[in-house]
């Protein structure tokens with residue numbers, strides 16, 4: 001009598017399906033209030049996991065010293081930005097308290113994920129909510145400051161905003177906390193090494209999820 005095992009069903013059996021690399025990449029959204037340290041943390045994550053692909057956002061903000069077009073952001077005029085919005089070229093976009101616009105180019109994200117790459121977005125909370133509507137199976141991570149006092153201190157230390165702008169950002173940060181339940185994970189950014197380790201652990205665990213490895217039938 002022939003005993004059929006999962007391995008004897010070469011290429012098509014359940015074991016083969018479960019161990020095969022996933023066809024598509026994951027969308028990982030790192031979000032949270034301004035000043036929480038998203039940028040620094042994401043840079044550390046990319047250093048640890050260089051296989052992650054970072055999406056470069058489009059913005060109407062002028063470049064800061066040392067920032068390059070196409071590296072840190074795609075710097076565009078408001079007219080150019082609005083054209084991208086009209087053409088549905090952005091996966092999401094948001095107007096910041098400063099009146100400046102930020103958005104995620106849609107084609108880059110879709111193509112990279114279709115090719116099996118894991119794509120990282122570092123965006124604000126308004127943007128993350130929009131992405132979740134279009135991409136419910138993404139991984140949504142909310143970065144929290146240790147305390148609101150610490151957030152204020154970090155915004156002041158950056159010295160990129162005036163006192164009024166800092167106050168506005170803190171008010172927005174409090175509102176943004178209401179959206180925490182929409183996220184899958186919360187990570188307190190109290191220590192860069194510890195927080196980056198948590199992000200890495202989340203990504204590694206998500207890659208092992210049965211639902212991601214067995215395509216839904």
Ligand code: 5GP
Pocket residue numbers: 033034035038057058061092093094096102103104122123124125126127128
């Ligand atoms: P900054 O001007 O300091 O580089 O960024 C300001 C804020 O915009 C940060 O909170 C950053 O996460 C957010 N941001 C950057 N790119 C995007 C994007 O493509 N979409 C959205 N919604 N927010 C973004």
